[in-house]
Amino acid sequence: MAQEPKIEVSVPVNMKQFILKGYNVLDLTKGDLNKDAYPDAVMVLYKKGEEKTSDVIDHPEKRPLLVLIGQANNTYKLAAYSDNAVYCVDCGGQMGDPFTGITIKNGYFSVEHYGGSGWRWTRIITFKYAPAEKAWFLYKDGGEHFHAISHEEVKTQVKTVKDFGKVPFEKFDIYK
Template identity: 55%
Template sequence: MFANPSVMCNLMRELPTNIFICLLLTLCSCNQNSKQEKSAVKNIDTITTGIENIQKREPFKQVVDNLPNELLEFVPKNYSVLDTVSGDLNLDEINDYILVLKKNDEDTLSDVIDNPERRPLLILLRNKDNKLQLARKNNNTVYCIDCGGMMGDPFMGVTIKNGYFSVEHYGGSAWRWTRIITYKYSKQDNEWFLHKDGSESFHATEPEKVESKIKTTKDFGRVKFETFDIYREE
């Protein structure tokens, strides 16, 4: 049975249009897939190169130029002052000082694995004659310049408040961490003891998911400021 010629003519006229529509749909589909693939590749690149894009934080810089002579006499040769802060350290309502020192060439000498360059922290108390005296010293309560991993120098500063003082650090790479060591003055013992050792960690892509860990005297007992060692393996 033969088809109606008029129908055949109509089909022939519609065929190029149908072919064109099919080709157009095919091209659109391919283009969409290509965009999705490029987007996926871009996302993968962002994830895999995330660590490389971390900006190294500049070393801690405190304005310590033109220090008064009463502080300079506690700075040994080949050292400079990394940080200085004033406050009441022994609850006598008189402002004392904390000095954090560093070797002048610590950036080339320090090796975080084999030989971390120590940064002494000095407690300076003001006596009745209004003169500063060295009360205590610890070489192992401030992390070294290269202890912060890819983030660089982890030292963030020292704070003093009513017989307490804290040493703050922040470092890491894709995984970030903080560590704050807090000491408390005891009038009865005329001594500073470790009060808290707190730390937090989180991934840079999920900063809201923080893991916290705080140790107190229930965990480490009575530890004098002078004997605490931040490098000691737990």
């Protein structure tokens, strides 16, 4: 299935330095990630031409997720990085690119996906800021499965810290 062309994301000058060579910005969401006075951001990158080079089974093209913390001097600092928090461009099956966005709220951020074909699925992975460690940890990993025709029969599965323990953002792997 052909992928929809990506919409160009406007990136402020003070964030352009974080874009890796050979990559473009898939998503840039601002909000409060560490409960301080400065605006923060989550930036998701994609490799240019990923729709041609990614193979969901043998070689999923990784999409870096960067946690950028706002500083007093109107700059940003890279606080956390992961290649394994966002699904690849062809990980969504017949529905195409499964990435639907990032949500930030009060020290939490969520990575949202939607995919499938006849059987559809969602997956929302939420990370929570821990002030004592000045780091983000997996808080919740869940989603729904349902058939496109009979979507009243929704199966929901949510795992929390009680299920997976304390998992640092950088150690989380969406592919496992």
